[in-house]
Amino acid sequence: MIRKLLIANRGEIACRIIKTARRLGVATVAVYSDADADALHVQMADESVHLGAAPARESYLDATKVLDAAKQTGADAIHPGYGFLSENAEFCRACDNAGIIFVGPPTGAIEAMGSKSAAKRIMEEASVPLVPGYHGTNQNEDLLEGHANRIGYPVLLKAAAGGGGKGMRRVDSVSEFHEALAAAKREAMNAFNDDIMLLERYVVSPRHVEIQVFCDQQGNGIYLFERDCSVQRRHQKVVEEAPAPGMTAELRARMGDAALRAAHAIGYVGAGTVEFLLDASGAFYFMEMNTRLQVEHPVTEMITDQDLVAWQLAVAAGEPLPLGQDDLQINGHAMEVRIYAEDPDNDFLPSTGVLLRHQPPAEGEGVRVDTGVQAGDEISVHYDPMIAKLICHGRTRKEALAKLDRALRDYQIAGVRHNIEFLRRVINHEAFVCGRVSTHFIEDYEAQVLHQEQALTPLKCAAIAAYLHQCEVRNLCVSAPQRDPFSPWHSGNNWRNALAGSRTQTVDYRGHHAQIRFVAEGDSLHWTCDALSEEKNSGEVRLLPGCDIALVDGRRVNFSAVDTRDGGVVFIEGTQVEFKLLPPDIGESNDQAHGLDAPMNGTIISLLVEPGSTVEKDQPLLVMEAMKMEHTLRAPGAGTVHQFFCAEGELVDGGSLLVDFAAEAQ
Incomplete structure (x- = not known):
C-alpha cells in the first residue's frame, strides 16, 4: 500500500x-x-x-x-x-x-521502448505491423540518405529517444534531407541528449489512433479501447477523442490485441499507450509505445468511468487489475483539447507572460478542466506552454462536440496569446464535424482554420467603447475629491454642463487602426467607428450595474473586461476582443527602424549567416530555442545583415533586438 x-x-x-x-x-x-x-x-x-x-x-x-x-x-x-x-x-x-x-513500468520495459529503433525490432518479433523504414544504429549521413532514397519520399526523420514531436522532420525530397537531418539531430540532442535518428516511410493522410493498455504484476493485461489523436500541429496533438470516429468492433479488437502483444513482449506493467497509424484501407502500423500516462488519458476515463491514476497506484502497490476485458464498455463519447499559450496564426509561436485572467468554464454536466495554473501565474519560457486541458463528454459525438464548443466559448484568458479561437475553428469545421480527420487535417484546411482575418464588427466596437467609458468612469471616481462627493463634476457619468461628454480614442485591433468616438447620455453610450461601413458604423451600448451584462442595441449579452499594459481585453458574447490604445496622431516620422526582434524569451542555438551577408526573403538567419522547441527566425525581405546583437548560447528577452538588418532598396 x-x-x-x-x-x-x-x-x-x-x-x-x-x-x-x-x-x-x-x-x-x-x-x-x-x-x-x-x-x-x-x-x-x-x-x-x-x-x-x-x-x-x-x-x-x-x-x-x-x-x-x-x-x-x-x-x-x-x-x-x-x-x-x-x-x-x-x-x-x-x-x-x-x-x-x-x-510506472519496470526498467526493462522503459529501456525496450526508449529507443524507437530497438522498439521496432521487438515489435517485428511480436508480429505487430510496422511501417517500412530504417531502425539501425549506424548514423552515417550518406547511409541515412541512401535508406531514405530506398524507402521513397516523403520520409519521416524521428529521434530514436524522442517524443512529443521533438526531433521530428518530414522530408519531401533529397535536396532537403541534410538540412532537415541536422535540424532534427540538433533538436533531439537538446531535448533528450541523444541524436540517433530513425527513418520511416511517411504514410500519406493517415489517422493517428492509439490504444490504452494496462497490465499488472500478476501478468494480466487489458486494453481500454482507443483514442483518435489525428488532428495535430508540429506532430503534437491538438484534439483527442474516444472512441475513434468510424471505428468498427472488429478493427478495435484487432488493434487492441496487437497493442497487448506489444505490451506483453516487453513485460509491461502499469499504464501505457501503443500508437498506430491507420490508413483508409483499415491497415494499421505500429509507431511507438509511450511507457507512461498520456496527456489525453482523460477521454478514456470519461468513456469508461474509470480513474486511471487510481489504477496506476493500485498496480504499483502490487494489486491486480480492478477489472477484466469483458467488464469494460464504452459509455458515450469524449473529446479533449489542449489550451496553449501560443499564437496559431504566427506558426504556433509560444507566448509568455502573466495570466491576467484565467477563468475556465464551470465544471460538471460532462465538462472537466485539468489545469495547473491560476490567474496571476506566469507562463514562462522554461516549460511547456500548455495552460489546461478541456474535456467534454456526451451521450453521442454530436453532444460532446456541442458541449466542447460551448465550453471553449465560455473560457476566458488574458495576458498571453492563446489558441481558443483556433480550436473553435477546428472543431466546427465541416470535415471535423463529420469525422473526416487525418494527421494532415490542419494543413489540408489551413485556409479555414489558420490565418483568419479578424476584422472589427459592430459588436466588437460596442465592446471597446463600453470598456473605454468604463475606464473613464473608474478614473473619475478615483480622482473625485472627498470633500465634495456630491458634485456633478465628480459623478463618474461624464456629466457636462449643457453638453454631452464626447471622447475619441484611436485603437489598434490586430494591426488595424480605428477611431472610436463615444458619447455618454445618462446610462447609455452612443458610439461611432470610422473603420466600419456607413450602415454599421454606429450603435448604442449600456452596461448593467453590478453584473457582467451589457445591452448592445437592446440585446442582452455577457460582458467583462481586463486591463492590459497598453490596452484592454473585452469578453463579449463568447468573443475575445484584445486591443491597444494608441496616442493621438501627431504626424509620421521618416525614420525607419531596421532589425529583427526576439519573438519571445529564449536561448540562441545557432547563427546561420555571417555579418555583412546579403540574404534573400525568408532566408534563415538564426535558430532560437524556447519552451522545448526550436524556432527559426527568417529574413523579412531581401537585404543585408549588418550585425548580430546576440551570441550562440545566450538567453535573450522577448522583444530585444537580435539582428541589425537593412532591407534592400525598392
Missing part, C-alpha cells in the same frame, strides 16, 4: 495526481523549481520540496534531487507524470535501488 506519494512533475498532471491521491487517502509531496514556488500543485500538496533553479535540467530533470526529496519526506512511491523523468530508465532503476516504488 502506498501511504505517501511524491509527484515528480508540475502543472496540470501534478494537480491531477494530487486530487486522486487525496481521494484515496494518500499523502502527497510536491517538488518545485524557483519558477514554481507559488504554483498551484505546490499549494495543493501536503508537503513540498524545492529542487533548484527554473531550468528543468537543474530541477525537475535532476534525478538525484528528486530521489533525495523522496527520502527526505519518507515517500513510499514516486509518480513521474508525463515528460521529465517519466520514461527515464536510469531514474526508474535508481528508484528500485533506493527501495522506492516507481509508479
